Amino acid sequence: MKRTSYPKEDIKVLLLEGVSRSALDTFRHAGYSHIEFHEKALPEDELKRAIADAHIVGIRSRTHLSEEVLAEAKRLIAVGCFCIGTNQVDNVTAEKLGVPVFNAPYSNTRSVAELVIAETILLIRRIPEKNAECHRGGWAKSASGSFEVRDKVLGIVGYGHIGTQVGVLAESLGMRVIFYDIEPKLSLGNARPAASLDELLKRADVVTLHVPETPQTKLMIGNAQLQRMRAGAMLVNASRGTVVDIEALATNLRNGHISGAAIDVFPVEPKGNDDPFVSPLVGMDNVILTPHIGGSTLEAQENIGIEVASKLVRYSDNGSTLSAVNFPEVSLPGHPESRRLLHIHRNVPGILSRINDVFSRAKINIDGQYLQTSPQVGYVVIDVSTSEEHAVALKDELAAIPDTLRARVLY
Ligand SMILES: NC(=O)c1ccc[n+]([C@@H]2O[C@H](COP(=O)([O-])OP(=O)(O)OC[C@H]3O[C@@H](n4cnc5c(N)ncnc54)[C@H](O)[C@@H]3O)[C@@H](O)[C@H]2O)c1
Numbered sequence: 001m002k003r004t005s006y007p008k009e010d011i012k013v014l015l016l017e018g019v020s021r022s023a024l025d026t027f028r029h030a031g032y033s034h035i036e037f038h039e040k041a042l043p044e045d046e047l048k049r050a051i052a053d054a055h056i057v058g059i060r061s062r063t064h065l066s067e068e069v070l071a072e073a074k075r076l077i078a079v080g081c082f083c084i085g086t087n088q089v090d091n092v093t094a095e096k097l098g099v100p101v102f103n104a105p106y107s108n109t110r111s112v113a114e115l116v117i118a119e120t121i122l123l124i125r126r127i128p129e130k131n132a133e134c135h136r137g138g139w140a141k142s143a144s145g146s147f148e149v150r151d152k153v154l155g156i157v158g159y160g161h162i163g164t165q166v167g168v169l170a171e172s173l174g175m176r177v178i179f180y181d182i183e184p185k186l187s188l189g190n191a192r193p194a195a196s197l198d199e200l201l202k203r204a205d206v207v208t209l210h211v212p213e214t215p216q217t218k219l220m221i222g223n224a225q226l227q228r229m230r231a232g233a234m235l236v237n238a239s240r241g242t243v244v245d246i247e248a249l250a251t252n253l254r255n256g257h258i259s260g261a262a263i264d265v266f267p268v269e270p271k272g273n274d275d276p277f278v279s280p281l282v283g284m285d286n287v288i289l290t291p292h293i294g295g296s297t298l299e300a301q302e303n304i305g306i307e308v309a310s311k312l313v314r315y316s317d318n319g320s321t322l323s324a325v326n327f328p329e330v331s332l333p334g335h336p337e338s339r340r341l342l343h344i345h346r347n348v349p350g351i352l353s354r355i356n357d358v359f360s361r362a363k364i365n366i367d368g369q370y371l372q373t374s375p376q377v378g379y380v381v382i383d384v385s386t387s388e389e390h391a392v393a394l395k396d397e398l399a400a401i402p403d404t405l406r407a408r409v410l411y
């Protein structure tokens with residue numbers, strides 16, 4: 001039996017931003033040979049051209065898949081974010097177009113947590129200033145303002161996959177951990193929830209941010225919040241650049257209220273390694289600046305490459321949408337003796353009976369049917385025993401149902 005209605009070698013996979021080679025290996029191993037690979041993010045006009053005939057697109061955090069860009073992607077079946085954050089994709093538009101978006105929710109979390117712990121120790125010991133002084137030929141040998149992290153209070157904002165790991169590592173160094181999250185969370189070890197963000201800001205010696213980019217987290221650390229932090233406290237941000245008012249942070253660093261910071265993410269980041277980096281924090285000795293590399297370790301990138309490419313292959317080969325961030329999730333068994341049809345539709349009353357009518361009119365027995373819906377979209381997978389030609393005819397009938405977003409014969 002022919003295993004796919006569309007030859008795999010014709011499925012164009014567009015991979016941007018230098019995703020790990022492990023992603024290419026995963027696609028190739030699964031039989032996908034039409035891969036366009038770019039080391040960098042593409043400028044918007046080039047992106048629109050490249051995405052126009054792509055079936056699968058893989059990006060990291062720099063590529064913005066806006067409504068306008070997605071409108072050009074006429075053949076797109078799925079998006080893979082080879083990272084945790086998916087804020088760079090207009091997920092609502094993607095869902096409305098019937099395009100699931102996948103990410104790697106865990107693979108780089110340990111790398112971020114390790115960086116944050118390292119930066120916390122460096123900041124508390126005043127290493128950034130001492131390092132800068134030595135590079136200038138100075139010799140600032142002094143204990144003044146330098147402390148051990150033991151017994152200091154670490155305030156974690158966003159106690160999710162990264163925040164919890166930071167907490168566990170910090171406790172192993174003898175720090176006292178408090179956290180603030182909008183959801184009720186199980187405390188690990190001796191970590192304690194703070195009653196509010198303000199309470200956390202008042203108590204912590206070091207505040208570290210691990211929230212996603214959402215409308216609620218936009219500028220959640222502004223001048224008022226920085227002023228509520230203890231005099232001389234420090235801030236670490238390896239979450240998203242939109243979470244902190246960077247000008248307010250620069251002001252509070254200059255006036256000494258905040259005595260140090262480690263910032264990995266910025267409101268505006270260079271598109272590529274050749275573009276200049278501009279920030280009000282440049283030139284401040286008490287600030288560790290890193291180019292959004294919290295998750296950039298070889299281990300993390302290799303694992304992300306395999307994880308996200310495998311999810312995309314699984315969707316393309318089998319229809320499973322498990323762990324899609326914007327789409328009804330179905331985990332599908334293989335049904336090797338059947339033909340598999342997919343139908344993605346607007347979630348409107350009566351559409352399921354129209355779908356089932358197609359099969360009852362054709363007097364076709366359904367071997368298996370899997371359905372999930374979100375408020376906007378319904379996703380139904382139908383396994384039937386029939387010829388390839390008949391499956392294609394059924395797909396055409398399904399495609400003609402009003403409110404259909406996509407209909408495909410998978411195999
Ligand atoms: N610097 C990097 O390279 C890098 C790498 C990985 C992830 N990140 C960023 O870190 C973020 C966190 O990653 P994660 O894996 O821990 O995510 P996660 O979803 O596991 O945890 C996020 C936590 O933040 C909480 N939260 C959401 N809104 C909040 C609010 N307004 N106030 C307080 N808490 C809130 C959530 O309830 C959740 O517990 C990601 O969304 C991503 O943007 C950055």
Ligand SMILES: O=C(O)CC[C@@H](O)C(=O)O
Binds near residue numbers: 060084
């Ligand atoms: O690799 C990237 O570009 C982003 C990494 C990180 O911010 C994430 O969201 O996982």
